Amino acid sequence: MIAIAAPTRGSGRFWLAVAVLILAALALLPVAGLALFVWWGPVMTSLQLGPTGHTQMVNTVLLVLAVGVLGALLGTANGWLTAHCRFAGRRWLRIAQLLPLACPAYLLAATLIDLGSRHSWRIHGLGWAIAVLTLTTYPYVFLLSTETFAVSGRRQLEACRSLGVGPWGSFLRVALPMALPAIGAGVALSGMEVVNELGAVELLGVPTLSSGILQRWQNDGDPQGAVALALVALVIVSLLVAAERQLRRRSRRWLMGSGGDGQPPWSLGGWRAALAQLLALLPPLLSLGLPLLWAGLSLDQLQGEPVDELLALGSRSLGLGLVAAGLALAVGLLLAIAKRWIAQPLLQRLSFLAGMGYAIPGTVLALALMLIGGPWQLSPMLLLVWGYTDRFLAVAKGGLDAGLERIAPSVDEAATGLGCSWTAVLRRVHVPLLRGPLLVGGLLVFVDTVKELPLTFALRPFDFDTLSVRVFQYASDERVGSALMPALLILALGLAASLALVPSLNHSGSVTRG
Amino acid sequence: MVTPRFQSLLMAGALSLPGVAALGAAVLGLLDQPARSQPLEIGVYSGRHYNTDKELYREFTRRTGIRVKLLEGKDDALIERLRSEGNRSPADVLVLVDAARLDKAADLGLFQPARSASLVRDVPLSLRDSRGRWFGLTRRVRVAVVNPRLVNPATIRSYADLARPALRGKLCLRDSKSVYNQSLVADQLILRGEPATRAWVRGMVANVTQPFFTSDTPLARAVAKGDCGVGLVNTYYVARMLAGDSGGADKALAQRLRVVFPNPAHVNISGAGVTLASRNREAATKLIEFLASPSGGRGYAEANNEYPLQGYGDNPILRSFGTFRSDGVSAEQMGARNRQAVTLMQANGWQ
Numbered sequence: 001m002i003a004i005a006a007p008t009r010g011s012g013r014f015w016l017a018v019a020v021l022i023l024a025a026l027a028l029l030p031v032a033g034l035a036l037f038v039w040w041g042p043v044m045t046s047l048q049l050g051p052t053g054h055t056q057m058v059n060t061v062l063l064v065l066a067v068g069v070l071g072a073l074l075g076t077a078n079g080w081l082t083a084h085c086r087f088a089g090r091r092w093l094r095i096a097q098l099l100p101l102a103c104p105a106y107l108l109a110a111t112l113i114d115l116g117s118r119h120s121w122r123i124h125g126l127g128w129a130i131a132v133l134t135l136t137t138y139p140y141v142f143l144l145s146t147e148t149f150a151v152s153g154r155r156q157l158e159a160c161r162s163l164g165v166g167p168w169g170s171f172l173r174v175a176l177p178m179a180l181p182a183i184g185a186g187v188a189l190s191g192m193e194v195v196n197e198l199g200a201v202e203l204l205g206v207p208t209l210s211s212g213i214l215q216r217w218q219n220d221g222d223p224q225g226a227v228a229l230a231l232v233a234l235v236i237v238s239l240l241v242a243a244e245r246q247l248r249r250r251s252r253r254w255l256m257g258s259g260g261d262g263q264p265p266w267s268l269g270g271w272r273a274a275l276a277q278l279l280a281l282l283p284p285l286l287s288l289g290l291p292l293l294w295a296g297l298s299l300d301q302l303q304g305e306p307v308d309e310l311l312a313l314g315s316r317s318l319g320l321g322l323v324a325a326g327l328a329l330a331v332g333l334l335l336a337i338a339k340r341w342i343a344q345p346l347l348q349r350l351s352f353l354a355g356m357g358y359a360i361p362g363t364v365l366a367l368a369l370m371l372i373g374g375p376w377q378l379s380p381m382l383l384l385v386w387g388y389t390d391r392f393l394a395v396a397k398g399g400l401d402a403g404l405e406r407i408a409p410s411v412d413e414a415a416t417g418l419g420c421s422w423t424a425v426l427r428r429v430h431v432p433l434l435r436g437p438l439l440v441g442g443l444l445v446f447v448d449t450v451k452e453l454p455l456t457f458a459l460r461p462f463d464f465d466t467l468s469v470r471v472f473q474y475a476s477d478e479r480v481g482s483a484l485m486p487a488l489l490i491l492a493l494g495l496a497a498s499l500a501l502v503p504s505l506n507h508s509g510s511v512t513r514g
Numbered sequence: 515m516v517t518p519r520f521q522s523l524l525m526a527g528a529l530s531l532p533g534v535a536a537l538g539a540a541v542l543g544l545l546d547q548p549a550r551s552q553p554l555e556i557g558v559y560s561g562r563h564y565n566t567d568k569e570l571y572r573e574f575t576r577r578t579g580i581r582v583k584l585l586e587g588k589d590d591a592l593i594e595r596l597r598s599e600g601n602r603s604p605a606d607v608l609v610l611v612d613a614a615r616l617d618k619a620a621d622l623g624l625f626q627p628a629r630s631a632s633l634v635r636d637v638p639l640s641l642r643d644s645r646g647r648w649f650g651l652t653r654r655v656r657v658a659v660v661n662p663r664l665v666n667p668a669t670i671r672s673y674a675d676l677a678r679p680a681l682r683g684k685l686c687l688r689d690s691k692s693v694y695n696q697s698l699v700a701d702q703l704i705l706r707g708e709p710a711t712r713a714w715v716r717g718m719v720a721n722v723t724q725p726f727f728t729s730d731t732p733l734a735r736a737v738a739k740g741d742c743g744v745g746l747v748n749t750y751y752v753a754r755m756l757a758g759d760s761g762g763a764d765k766a767l768a769q770r771l772r773v774v775f776p777n778p779a780h781v782n783i784s785g786a787g788v789t790l791a792s793r794n795r796e797a798a799t800k801l802i803e804f805l806a807s808p809s810g811g812r813g814y815a816e817a818n819n820e821y822p823l824q825g826y827g828d829n830p831i832l833r834s835f836g837t838f839r840s841d842g843v844s845a846e847q848m849g850a851r852n853r854q855a856v857t858l859m860q861a862n863g864w865q
């Protein structure tokens with residue numbers, strides 16, 4: 001894509017290419033293993049979907065589309081309103097947008113169903129699934145878009161203002177086009193998340209491809225068929241992502257410096273302010289408030305897990321989250337940088353494909369890793385961390401790609417012209433400029449890992465339960481009281497991680513000053 | 515495999531990214547210290563998740579000196595894991611819930627026969643595999659729960675009664691993904707043959723006008739609240755509600771329910787077997803013997819309000835349900851008919 005002159009000559013760039021090849025190979029190995037597995041399977045299974053398969057396909061597509069559209073609207077609206085409009089409570093509401101990240105979709109679905117069944121409401125079906133998944137995935141769009149809104153083009157907005165262009169005009173004609181790559185990246189992430197969401201859709205009784213895959217594998221005893229279905233799902237997602245990239249190609253803008261911090265330019269009053277407050281308040285209130293309300297109502301059934309057990313569960317979740325975040329960021333950064341510097345089309349494509357692990361259902365990725373890990377006797381822990389990194393690479397990389405697109409190539413050229421090696425350019429120019437996306441990406445991977453289920457479930461070693469594993473086990477045994485404490489701890493970890501982001505939200509202007 | 519990962523770990527540090535990876539690894543390193551010096555240790559994969567189970571395993575260690583490593587998970591996932599690990603699996607014992615899953619694991623060749631006089635003595639013939647590959651440890655019954663204000667409990671005498679047109683709009687069911695329902699249908703296939711079972715499933719499905727439930731507890735609640743007149747659930751879900759495990763409100767709800775044992779009743783099990791990959795066959799058999807013995811089995815059953823292998827136990831809540839007559843279908847037979855049952859349910863509208 002950005003085919004600029006290589007910043008360095010000689011061996012530095014060569015080693016970068018080698019590193020990218022190795023990393024991409026590691027990321028793609030599980031998928032390749034799956035393809036071979038289907039190909040060499042004992043029986044070539046038919047991909048006949050049948051009526052149930054058809055319903056699963058339709059439901060999946062409907063979910064992805066509806067959640068994508070709703071999430072894009074909600075995320076972009078809140079991203080813009082809390083970045084550039086002035087209304088009472090704006091700062092708090094801006095921070096509150098991070099709260100939904102703390103709540104896993106399966107937990108929200110389980111609490112809704114449990115609360116509902118106490119009041120004779122049937123919480124069931126596609127509509128509820130769309131609502132739950134929109135609430136839990138829109139922060140991807142919010143985070144990536146608002147970061148762009150905040151850092152890019154404040155000067156352009158000031159120009160709009162002096163030229164008499166109103167808030168709507170400057171949003172639609174200036175800010176939105178600049179934020180499209182970030183919004184696209186957010187929607188793509190939420191789409192992948194939706195495609196392999198399992199817990200929530202199963203609980204809500206919505207047959208989707210991901211549940212079909214699991215059923216085909218574990219109930220019908222047809223792993224080849226399951227993997228083949230998963231590969232079909234993967235193709236669908238790849239097409240979606242490719243379309244999204246094609247779309248945003250047309251709207252590339254580079255950030256040409258930014259203005260100071262200052263007050264947000266557009267002031268809202270009266271019903272407009274009330275509407276903005278409502279829009280920004282409702283999603284965090286629902287996604288965090290419902291589990292808390294449920295916890296409050298269920299306090300009488302709280303069954304204490306021993307404290308040391310809770311501590312052990314919590315520190316395992318914490319440790320895995322940190323490892324996964326660090327690895328995914330490092331790999332993501334290298335891939336994103338290589339894509340920018342090395343115009344080689346093969347590497348470009350590899351770098352893109354390497355991020356597709358997010359679209360593979362966790363259960364299938366786990367199967368792939370077991371197939372690889374078995375013959376080579378790899379330790380379960382290594383497989384687990386490999387799985388996390390592979391799966392959440394896209395989360396780290398999406399924001400980095402979008403962030404890099406905003407940095408004009410002339411910056412790299414200037415640094416190289418001044419004699420910096422590629423590592424120095426990376427360290428002294430890009431990492432400081434990318435602090436926002438790095439932090440956002442790290443947080444998202446961390447929270448996703450803490451909430452992650454299928455990989456952890458399938459690959460963890462003996463005596464190594466995590467919080468999410470415990471919550472899911474208890475919840476699937478329909479023992480709400482026992483699930484309560486670990487669930488609250490997941491929320492707490494997610495909240496702590498979200499709060500770590502607050503400084504970057506508040507001072508995002510400084511990101512570009514590096 | 516290790517080197518590039520390690521490289522990227524170093525890079526994470528070198529690029530002055532938050533040294534998070536290293537920190538996380540340190541946290542994990544502290545916790546992931548398997549005790550290697552223990553003389554004898556067996557690995558258990560278990561589909562049960564009760565803290566009291568761990569207490570039982572500790573009791574076993576006290577008695578025998580054999581340490582137990584535990585991995586709990588969903589039954590089907592554990593089967594797949596064991597399958598993909600093959601001969602290298604670290605699991606010696608596989609504990610599964612539901613006869614169909616035990617039979618599936620046996621069919622996949624994941625168990626080896628265990629020869630044990632005490633198992634043959636403690637586990638009734640109908641609750642274990644005829645070739646000794648797995649043994650039942652606890653029993654549960656799939657019963658009708660009735661709201662007496664909507665449906666006269668006396669009209670439900672058998673599973674067949676649930677298909678009567680008088681229950682139209684009053685019957686609520688969990689979906690056909692539930693292995694408990696699958697085993698019930700398999701059980702009826704054995705007792706009544708395919709045509710009668712098909713007619714029965716169709717009749718019940720015609721009576722169901724609400725969406726199928728995805729779990730038992732909300733189903734029991736819906737019956738208690740009068741949203742449904744009658745439903746099918748496992749005994750321990752009602753017992754749990756009555757014990758107050760899910761709070762006072764649920765307890766009050768459950769007290770409105772009438773538990774009706776269809777006569778004869780479909781009895782299902784949770785059970786365990788020694789894995790084919792086990793290198794500690796003797797120790798693994800010892801654990802299963804302990805869990806099937808009256809003392810060990812009692813703890814296993816009590817943890818989840820289940821019936822022990824023989825008799826009714828002394829759980830007062832289970833006692834209050836009264837007695838039941840088992841239909842005598844063996845767990846092994848049910849497992850063998852699981853696939854046929856699933857196909858029949860799906861073909862006849864049981865979602």
